[in-house]
Amino acid sequence: MSWPIVAVLAAGVWAQRLLGMFVGARVLSRQPALGRLAVLIPAAVVMAVIVQLTVGSGKSLTADARSFGMLVAGVLVWRRAPFVVVVLAAAAATALVRLI
Amino acid sequence: MTDSVAMGEGVSADAVGRTGPGWSDLGALCLTFFALGVTVNVLVLERVGSESLTVVAAIAINSATTELAYVAVRDAGGTQLAAVIAGWVVASRFGLLAVSLGARLRVGHWHRAAAGLQSFDPNVAFAIQQRSARDVVRVFWRVTAAMHVGWLSGIAVGVFLGNVIGDAQRFGLDAVFPAALLAIIGNLLRRRSGALAAAVGGGLCLVLIPIAPAGVPIIASLIGAVVALAVTSGDPT
Incomplete structure (x- = not known):
């Protein structure tokens, strides 16, 4: 990563955020039926990010300590545990598996 | 918008209350982004070798996943171009999140631009689950502030104390971010x-x-x- 690369990466991220806010949101507001997408998109995309961070390892899939940590997190979210409990339990479970 | 309005119902004592995240939620988010800031910046610093470039990259790009994607592609032997494209592509979800947020924002252009540039998973997910337009804005900036306190202190610790901490994965820090995301979208999944x-x-x-x-x-x-x-x-x- 060099200075020009940082500038190029930043420009791409800024542009997408502003496009989403000014262009994407306007299209959605003209199509009220698509308003539901505004809620469904984060559900789908955030879940994909979770999958990538949990079982992705470059271009391969792995089940490791992270998977166990996320299993614990999943049960706690389902049981409606407080946010802080979910986060700390997932880290502790992952660290524990690595320790063993 | 009816979907997001209805979403406030059925919310009880769990992570996302009708009035927005409480102090323990904000504290946990702050810790989460602190952990993320430490892990990402230790990784980036190892590769670029310059403290100032690492700090500027973290703040200017404002996307840990973009940095992680760039580093992952370069580590796998990918070209600069492939790594930059991967970094942009993973950031596309911020554009989508900005769409979701924008649909619920009732503010002026400059305020919209500022909010758009700060669109992340947690603050948008918390914000769009609020009932009133006023609460959307209030919760969005409250969560954004908590995230940035954690992210900025994580950058500082990662860059200047990274060699003291050693292997961040030992503490399960890499599980913190996905677990936090799951807790945040928990209500959407119901x-x-x-x-x-x-x-x-x-x-x-x-x-x-x-x-x-x-x-x-x-x-x-x-x-x-x-x-x-x-x-x-x-x-x-």
Whole structure:
């Protein structure tokens, strides 16, 4: 990563955020039926990010300590545990598996 | 918007209250972004060797996933171009999150631009679950502030004390971010439409990781939202 690369990466991220806010949101507001997408998109995309961070390892899939940590997190979210409990339990479970 | 309004119902003592996140939620988010700041910046510093460039990259790019994607592609022997494209592609979800947020914002252009540039998963997810337009703005900036306190102190610790901490993974810090994301979308998953969107989006990502170029699995997960929209269009909102 060099200075020009940082500038190029930043420009791409800024542009997408502003496009989403000014262009994407306007299209959605003209199509009220698509308003539901505004809620469904984060559900789908955030879940994909979770999958990538949990079982992705470059271009391969792995089940490791992270998977166990996320299993614990999943049960706690389902049981409606407080946010802080979910986060700390997932880290502790992952660290524990690595320790063993 | 009816979907997001209805979402406030059925929310009880769990992470997302009707009035927004409480102090313990904000504290946990702050800790989460602190952990993320430490891990990402230790990684980046190892590769660029310059403290100032690492700090500027973290603040200017304002996307840990973009930095992680760039580093992952370069580590795998990819070209600069491939790494930059991967970094952009994973950031596309911020554009989508900005769409979701923008649809609920009732503010002026400069305020919209500032909010758009700060669109992340936690603050948008918390904000769009609020009932009133005023609460959307209030909760958005409150969560954004908590995230940035954690992210900025994480950058500082990662860059200047990284060698003292050693292996961040030993403490399970890499599980903190996905667990936090899951807790944040927990309420969306309790609705049939949200659960379906997440199942299709997450499933597609899982199938595509081994076969598609880095970043594509996350873009493809958009199909999950479209499928859920089509299948549950008759559901009460």
